[in-house]
Amino acid sequence: MKKLMALLASLTLVLAACGNDTETQTKQANEPQTLKVASLIPPMTDMLEIAKEQLAEDNIELEIVVLGDNVQPNSALAAKEVDANFFQHVPYMEEFNRSNDANLVPIEPIYFANYGVYAKNYDNMEDLPEGATIAIANDVSNIDRSLSLLAQHDVIELGEKEGTYYTQADITSNPKNFKFEEVDLLMLARAYDDVDAVLMTPAYAAPLGLTPKSDALLTEGVENDFAITLVAREDNQDDEAIQKLGEALTSDEVRAFLQENYDETAIPAF
Template structure:
């Protein structure tokens, strides 16, 4: 009888212990290991060629690295940064660093450059005049209306001594910094994506090759003035501070600075998109 009671006690203890062990296991499940062949989706916002074309070019390269590149083409030059800051996309590719810095300042954002890809050199284009000398007194010149590109446009004209700017006191030049304007140019500020349309309405337009290309204009053949590559305005892959070192973004940066991309730009865009790597 004593042996039988001892057996019941021991059995009860084992049942309780087993029940406790099972409860602990279910409350703290182990995480499944990440599979080596797992595909990661990387969402990148962009706007127009050659930006979108570069992303299309590297998409197969990233697929071989286990990264599914989801290219999100947006309709204006505000949405890509807004989407990135809101973590709706992982990176974007459409802008230069001064434009990014302006967005950060205005929106308390933490976007950061990953790597520069190409220089899209600014040029001055005119439908009716073949040189800056023939632009008339009081000629209207269309420029982008964001502060970083106003700075860039004015600096280009100042470099050619067509206007004089006072010493820069802040990060950007504005029209208020013009101290000499011998031909009384009138500057029309328009949205970046509207610049090409101003080609018919203004005496001249200052814009990058991406916006001149739909008009069949190139810096080499058609621009009255062009910008050099010694500047901070390379079109750059941008991410956030929290994800800039994420492996898929670093793989994208490597692919976008590959020999294949360099060859693509040299063969298809000549002087309009000069590799920055």
């Protein structure tokens, strides 16, 4: 009898443990998965807010981490402080990888930020005077982008690209002897009052009340490699939550949002 009672007691404990395990697993399955994504400014943050609602339906809680400069999002991602970021084009990401021995990877191109040339006191590129100063971003990928845009419109000529990026040393013809002042990306809008012209994306032109279609002297268009892209790491690029975020950012809702609110400045890349 004692053996039977001991057996029954043991069985009861096993069943109780199994029940607790099942209850724990069920609870864990019902808890939302948190996905942390670093970004900077609208429309990127606006698009993430739309994606947040869609991800909630898949039990994924999107935490948007807004950072203050264009270095922190990649540093945070590489350090695994966030799971992804959404603020940059692929050439910029590739340069970060080279400079920091990092392994960031593109997930999905989302939209083209229509890069343009803006001038406070001139209506046409031809009006800029001899020796005018033009401000461009000082990181290597955006120096390349700026010079390529100007060469595309025959403002300057560039020689054969010797390295990964064009630099000012690659300018072979500069008929009006323009001077190029390289400044931090986040300082381009401030430079607008101090130089003759500035090359910048719509996100930095918008606070000045400027848009590519209405105000830019020249624009870039979409035939380039500079789409703003969702970026993750090699170790998490295949995670379901990351893939679902890519799907949400390329949804019909996001497309409609861009067309209704940013049709002059953000061109869908999907």
